[in-house]
Amino acid sequence: MTVDATADLTDQEQDDALALPANWQPRTAGAALSIFGVDVVAVLIFSALSHFVFLTRQSLSNIALDGSESVLLCIGSAFLLGAGELDISIGANVILSSVVGGKTMAAFGSPLAASLIGACACVFCGVAVGAFNAAVVTRLRVTSFITTLASLGIVTGIAYVLTNGYNISDVPLGLQSYFGVAKLGGLLPYPALLAFAFAVAAWFVVYRTRFGLHTLALGSSREAAVRAGINVRGRLMALFMLAGGSAGVCGFIDLSRYASTNLSGHQTDALAAIAGAVIGGTNLFGGRISIGGAVFGALLAVILQDGLVVVGLAAFYQLIAVGIVLITAVSLREFTQSGDSSTPLSSRLMGLLLGHA
Amino acid sequence: MDPSATPPRSESRRPAAITALAIRKQYGHVEALRGVSLSVGLGEIVALVGDNGAGKSTLMKIMCGAISPDAGEVVLGNDVPVVAGRFNAAEQGVGVVYQDLALAPHLTVLENVYLGHEVLRTDRPRWLGLLDRRAMALEAQAALQRLAIRLPTVRVPVSLLSGGQRQAVAIARAVKWARRVVLLDEPTASLGTRQADIVMNLIRNVAQQGFGVLLISHDMERLARVADRIVVMRRGTIVAEFPGASATLAQIVEAMLGGAPRLADPRAGAPAA
Ligand SMILES: Nc1ncnc2c1ncn2[C@@H]1O[C@H](COP(=O)(O)OP(=O)(O)OP(=O)(O)O)[C@@H](O)[C@H]1O
Numbered sequence A: 001m002t003v004d005a006t007a008d009l010t011d012q013e014q015d016d017a018l019a020l021p022a023n024w025q026p027r028t029a030g031a032a033l034s035i036f037g038v039d040v041v042a043v044l045i046f047s048a049l050s051h052f053v054f055l056t057r058q059s060l061s062n063i064a065l066d067g068s069e070s071v072l073l074c075i076g077s078a079f080l081l082g083a084g085e086l087d088i089s090i091g092a093n094v095i096l097s098s099v100v101g102g103k104t105m106a107a108f109g110s111p112l113a114a115s116l117i118g119a120c121a122c123v124f125c126g127v128a129v130g131a132f133n134a135a136v137v138t139r140l141r142v143t144s145f146i147t148t149l150a151s152l153g154i155v156t157g158i159a160y161v162l163t164n165g166y167n168i169s170d171v172p173l174g175l176q177s178y179f180g181v182a183k184l185g186g187l188l189p190y191p192a193l194l195a196f197a198f199a200v201a202a203w204f205v206v207y208r209t210r211f212g213l214h215t216l217a218l219g220s221s222r223e224a225a226v227r228a229g230i231n232v233r234g235r236l237m238a239l240f241m242l243a244g245g246s247a248g249v250c251g252f253i254d255l256s257r258y259a260s261t262n263l264s265g266h267q268t269d270a271l272a273a274i275a276g277a278v279i280g281g282t283n284l285f286g287g288r289i290s291i292g293g294a295v296f297g298a299l300l301a302v303i304l305q306d307g308l309v310v311v312g313l314a315a316f317y318q319l320i321a322v323g324i325v326l327i328t329a330v331s332l333r334e335f336t337q338s339g340d341s342s343t344p345l346s347s348r349l350m351g352l353l354l355g356h357a
Numbered sequence B: 001m002d003p004s005a006t007p008p009r010s011e012s013r014r015p016a017a018i019t020a021l022a023i024r025k026q027y028g029h030v031e032a033l034r035g036v037s038l039s040v041g042l043g044e045i046v047a048l049v050g051d052n053g054a055g056k057s058t059l060m061k062i063m064c065g066a067i068s069p070d071a072g073e074v075v076l077g078n079d080v081p082v083v084a085g086r087f088n089a090a091e092q093g094v095g096v097v098y099q100d101l102a103l104a105p106h107l108t109v110l111e112n113v114y115l116g117h118e119v120l121r122t123d124r125p126r127w128l129g130l131l132d133r134r135a136m137a138l139e140a141q142a143a144l145q146r147l148a149i150r151l152p153t154v155r156v157p158v159s160l161l162s163g164g165q166r167q168a169v170a171i172a173r174a175v176k177w178a179r180r181v182v183l184l185d186e187p188t189a190s191l192g193t194r195q196a197d198i199v200m201n202l203i204r205n206v207a208q209q210g211f212g213v214l215l216i217s218h219d220m221e222r223l224a225r226v227a228d229r230i231v232v233m234r235r236g237t238i239v240a241e242f243p244g245a246s247a248t249l250a251q252i253v254e255a256m257l258g259g260a261p262r263l264a265d266p267r268a269g270a271p272a273a
């Protein structure tokens, strides 16, 4: 990009200036690339430390499987963050969705019908919780943090009430063997394919569609969005439903992987999703979304978790490691973005540490 | 028109482009507007002047439906009522430059110009909402060129622009979508001399095309050159009105300050603000 050299443009050069790729998003692309670099470096380090056990097909396909849920949740969170909102109830929403889906499956005899209708029930429940959050935020004008803090409690409570605290395991076994733990060509887990498809669709929506643009506008300046005539309530409703829907899909993946609900799990999911999105370059305060970054940010947490296990450290260290990465990534970004050429040191640090010059 | 009159309401002699009637607005204990009536005719440039805090911006925001008045009403043309929340200024052909610009800093110039008016690709299903960024880029570039604004590309985020460039983007956007009325709140405040002259010329062009223009500014010299009427506000009311050509700076400043004993030379108070 030549910002200075274009002061005096001929018509042809003007056209060239306009002919940048339609989705020109230098900052988010840079962030996504950096985190991808960190992912690769982390994988290589763990491989070296584990006599390359970590670099086997088996191990990589495990990362993909373990990462599928966090990728979905990170993307859902990235959309909301981009619009200047957040949802800390998505972990609870995953649980409730799997409970509702599990109950629905138990009501059907045929495994196929149970699986399909159960999947719909999961997604429907997730979307419904999202719609509830959106209704409170837009109608009662409660901030999304308070709203989803409240619904975190409400949704968890409902899940316990529905189950009396016992996990549901009336899940068709075929669901697990044909989807949950099955791999395309013995390599690509189906849940990961689902997450990948979701990511591609999300990328398209963010960078190519009016919905994506309005989402970013809402987060960049709510006032500007309102005055431009954007239907704020409608967009927020759709966004919360999208995030809820991603939690619903996770509920379904949970059921199919473990053939059971996981009432006691998912407690750090919502914050991990926000962390992953922000590590990947999505702005915590809105206006910028990086889908690629959300994917690689989500995978980084999984790589750290699986890698620590492979090298013989307790997986608990993962939480600490992710926290450190979060601080490092965000502070480096602050440095490089605020100073530009005046802070060459931090840029070089960024290049060194994040594999992106 | 009688230059020395202090009319209770300020009316145009032309067919009205936009009319505000008996507008009142209170913020806590501050009475920002105390029954202001003002109409802008088609093809007319009305300048609104007044000291800081006189209520100019408040009036303009009420006239474009951004905020609602406590009492009074605004009518676009002769029929469309302007009601905050239900009135979409851009959709109704009212272009607005807000004092705070109302730009989304993370979005690019082209995205800001087209926000709410996106061009969608016609070769794909419309429900997908696929943006035609190329078409928008060329059009946005053209809109900026009419203001003699040079940007290397319209794909740069607004946050990277200078204050003057941002203002120019806001003006280009307002003029681009206006069909009958343009409301501008201090559009030249952070522009250089050359750019400010270009904007004033553009405003004149816009009025010649039959638009009603309401222009708030502290730049008395340029105002006097373009305005058909100069309306003076003080403490939430209209206190005087002058035909653009005949008003002297001293007269206007006297009306702005309410004939109170002036501390400084009248010329000092005017364009410096
Ligand atoms: N949102 C608000 N809340 C409270 N008071 C407000 C608000 N907006 C305006 N006011 C008050 O209303 C009065 C008129 O403000 P307004 O912005 O209309 O003035 P103005 O004529 O545009 O001044 P300036 O030349 O400084 O832009 C001021 O006293 C201001 O403090």
Ligand SMILES: [Mg+2]
Residues within 6 Å of the ligand: B056, B057, B058, B099, B185
């Ligand atoms: Mg003002």
